[in-house]
Amino acid sequence: MSASALSDVGLYGLAVMGQNFALNMASHGFSVSVSNRSPEKVDATVARAKEEGNLPLRGFKDPKSFVDSLSKPRKIVLLVQAGAAVDATIATLSELLEEGDILVDGGNEWFPNSQRRAKELEPKKIMFVGMGVSGGEEGARNGPSLMPGGPREAYDALSPIISKCAAQVDGPCTTYLGSIGSGNYVKMVHNGIEYGDMQLIAEVYDVLKHVAGLTNDELSATFTDWNQGELQSFLIEITAVIFSRKDDLTSSGHVVDKILDKTGMKGTGRWTVQEAAERSTAAPTMAAALDARYMSGRKGERVEAAKTLKGPSTIPQVPKAQLIEDMKAALYCSKICSYAQGMNLIKAASEHFEWGVDLGECARIWKGGCIIRAAFLDDIKNAYIKNADLDNLLVDPFITSQILERQAAWRRVVTLCVASGIAAPAMTASLSYFDSYRRARLPANLVQAQRDFFGAHTYERVDKEGVFHCLWDDTHKEIGDIAGRMAGEL
Known part of the structure; x- marks a missing residue:
């Protein structure tokens, strides 16, 4: 030839x-x-x-x-x-x-x-x-x-x-x-973020349908409106279309209401959560989304459990217009947390394998063609352009301002879900991630004390240098500067 x-x-x-x-x-x-x-x-x-x-x-x-x-x-x-x-x-x-x-x-x-x-x-x-x-x-x-x-x-x-x-x-x-390996890894994390995004949108749907009482046509209109602003994305766009689709097979109702509530998966979300554990990187939103898929698979058990496991007898009443606005704000904040977790996971792997992945470029190439394409990827890209070594997306000044502006609504939504007996695992996980990351001191000191009590795993102090161990149930005396051989794994 x-x-x-x-x-x-x-x-x-x-x-x-x-x-x-x-x-x-x-x-x-x-x-x-x-x-x-x-x-x-x-x-x-x-x-x-x-x-x-x-x-x-x-x-x-x-x-x-x-x-x-x-x-x-x-x-x-x-x-x-x-x-x-x-x-x-x-x-x-x-x-x-x-x-x-x-x-x-x-x-x-x-x-x-x-x-x-x-x-x-x-x-x-x-x-x-x-x-x-x-x-x-x-x-x-x-x-x-x-x-x-x-x-x-x-x-x-x-x-x-x-x-x-x-x-x-x-x-x-x-x-x-x-x-x-870097290309596969970035795609894997993309899919983990996608899991989180889809679950967050499903949780918003659950609240708007069962608390606010929105019809499918109203849901379609709401998501269509959201797709014109900061939430503009492929997944928001197709969700609006899904709610508008009438059922041709029965000539009544909408297709979405006829679909069995049992989510499939191909494994990439599980890989992402496994890798987060391997890299010691928190990814609670993606983990919650994965767990939600596992829970959906227990359809038969849930049907039986629903007969006896009852939730709150009354659901708090919130003006529909306010709830829709609160849900919009909560979804934005929760999605940002999901992307922040994904970016930190890519960063951790890139440092470990010496790939040199440019996180700003990751955000840029996700702006078109892919499932998680979204308007705020521009903000994410710009955050990493300004500071390629950003510890966490949440501390970018612009992103910080957007979340702080919306956090009251975000908290109202999560509180409402708890009071109404509506599971919102991904949204709750996102808020917990934010609250953990923004606190200078966490109760981890107690966990480390427990580890030292039963396993002599040692601890550090806030007021002295060195490694310490306490004889908790006897003399209550501390032994300072203990050799690393006493530290175990838990």
Whole structure:
């Protein structure tokens, strides 16, 4: 095959995401080769390319002809199911690739797997990139947020393609995040924030429906109005649409009321919470959202429990207009806390793995294409531009002013939820995160005293240097400057 006939890029894995991203690249003028384990999907993708304007896309039904069709250094994007399927695909293609070629995994992958795969490909000098892709099917076709991590040389070779194919909001919604693992990690945290966002919105819905008594049409109008201001975001926008959708199957009511209250998940939220624990970074909003999904899965148990476990007999009455405004303020504050937790988690991992992730750039590339795109990402981006070493988003002067302005409403909402017997785990967790972070002294001194009592784990004092241990139940005397050998783990 002549050099002029070779494709710019290849895509392997032609489920909907793969098909759409291949067509995205082709529609931006890049010649694309596609392949898939199932030949019929190759035919379907080629047919779509013809239907959409004879886009420069060719299909190949065996791995060798697919690889041979690509210009060097070969660039191949994999969009296959995470896990064993990725390993199998890499094993097949790597046998056909050469030094300097680039493999890009665009799936939702656990970042250590990408680190392992990159290491395994090193002897062949094949470069490996783990790239988070956010935006769903529509984003893949029309412009996703792309989060690549891998060798800088590989990113530089890919950049002309992915920079054009990414969503475009204040520039392309992609950037170099760091070495291998960083892209997967940032996408994982994106998904954890997404969990928190969705749960917070669900809690607002619960209160507005069951306390304020809003109808679905009123809820739709409320979220439509909120989407014009500081809460403007993709999730607020689609929530307004969801509440407006009538049920076609029964010709009565709305679809949202017919949906079983049992939330599914694919694991990325759990990974985020696990990583938060690993990095000793508080992520209570995301953890609460994950727990809420687990609780939703206990549908049968909840139905039985509801027969005997009764809540408050009366619900406080709040003027509807005031409650709507309070909910708006509480949602804003709670969402900011969720993003703050996510940013701190990325920061902790970046420092540990020496990735050098730019948090301001993370906020910028999330502004378009992805599920958590939101107006206030500009404020978050600006906070990190002003201070790249910001300890916490909450202490940025602008963010601080916005939360302090709204905190009274936020507290009224959480108090109302408790008094009404309505669970608001994510919103309550966000407020507790704020209250813990803003206090110079926490009751952790008592916990450390307990640890020292039963395990001689020692403690530090506020008035003296050194490490101390107290014989609590005997002489009540302290022993100062104890060697670290006495400190245990709890």
